[in-house]
Amino acid sequence: MNNSSSASVSGADSSAFSGRVTTVLQITDCHLLSETGKRLLGVDTEDSLRAVLSQALSEFAPDALLATGDIAHDPSAEVYARFTAVVAEYFTGPMLCIPGNHDLWAPMRSILAEPARLDLEGWQLLGMDTHVDDDVAACLRPTDEARLREACVTAEGTHLLIACHHPPIELGSPWIDKHRIQEGGELLEWLSEYSCVKGIVFGHAHQMVDTSYKHIAVMGTPSSCFQFVPRSQRFTIDTTMPGYRWLHLSDDGSIRTDVRRVEDYPLHIDLSQGA
Numbered sequence: 028m029n030n031s032s033s034a035s036v037s038g039a040d041s042s043a044f045s046g047r048v049t050t051v052l053q054i055t056d057c058h059l060l061s062e063t064g065k066r067l068l069g070v071d072t073e074d075s076l077r078a079v080l081s082q083a084l085s086e087f088a089p090d091a092l093l094a095t096g097d098i099a100h101d102p103s104a105e106v107y108a109r110f111t112a113v114v115a116e117y118f119t120g121p122m123l124c125i126p127g128n129h130d131l132w133a134p135m136r137s138i139l140a141e142p143a144r145l146d147l148e149g150w151q152l153l154g155m156d157t158h159v160d161d162d163v164a165a166c167l168r169p170t171d172e173a174r175l176r177e178a179c180v181t182a183e184g185t186h187l188l189i190a191c192h193h194p195p196i197e198l199g200s201p202w203i204d205k206h207r208i209q210e211g212g213e214l215l216e217w218l219s220e221y222s223c224v225k226g227i228v229f230g231h232a233h234q235m236v237d238t239s240y241k242h243i244a245v246m247g248t249p250s251s252c253f254q255f256v257p258r259s260q261r262f263t264i265d266t267t268m269p270g271y272r273w274l275h276l277s278d279d280g281s282i283r284t285d286v287r288r289v290e291d292y293p294l295h296i297d298l299s300q301g302a
């Protein structure tokens with residue numbers, strides 16, 4: 028069974044996709060709970076994270092792992108330590124972890140490194156922290172904008188992939204859209220002035236998004252636990268499987284990307300087990 032949900036190339040014709048390739052595995056919205064075995068909306072979120080990592084790492088050995096927020100649902104140093112321990116069972120390479128609205132910065136930072144950037148072959152993976160402790164809404168900080176601008180003007184032949192938690196665009200779901208990066212349109216517009224910016228990837232929406240703004244690929248990724256129904260008008264849980272995204276970054280600046288879902292997972296949604 029081919030459980031691939033999307034495969035696209037941006038920045039270059041697919042026939043031209045060649046040369047040195049760096050592979051990044053994106054996982055997002057893991058929502059780990061205070062104790063192993065606890066469930067959220069019926070889903071054992073640690074178990075589904077293991078299912079995602081197990082399947083993904085059987086497909087490729089990535090050069091880096093990207094986690095785009097809501098790593099913890101019950102944020103504490105113990106939960107972030109459990110996240111790193113679970114990941115380490117499958118992958119021990121470089122990792123960039125960005126906070127989401129369910130994360131708390133102090134306990135997260137006590138375990139995980141600051142989400143500034145990862146330097147990969149020919150690429151910079153730039154983390155942008157749009158979270159605010161105890162607030163669902165996105166915040167685009169002037170310091171992050173300044174850092175992105177600096178990276179754009181000093182890229183010197185490297186390609187840039189930006190990673191954040193909140194979507195920079197509207198997705199057609201008002202209950203999700205109200206917490207997007209409100210300045211996302213302006214952000215994408217000035218980023219598009221730089222040919223080195225190839226993509227922006229996010230989480231939060233618990234669904235696959237593959238679109239573009241001018242030459243920039245705009246990519247949202249399914250959660251490693253439960254999903255939201257695309258274009259739903261109110262909070263609505265989907266029955267699609269936990270997922271993840273492969274990002275194959277070519278040294279010619281093109282991105283080949285593929286969202287995949289775990290196969291044969293016993294997903295059981297129970298709305299009485301609240302979010």
Ligand SMILES: [Fe+2]
Binds near residue numbers: 056058096097127
């Ligand atoms: Fe989330």
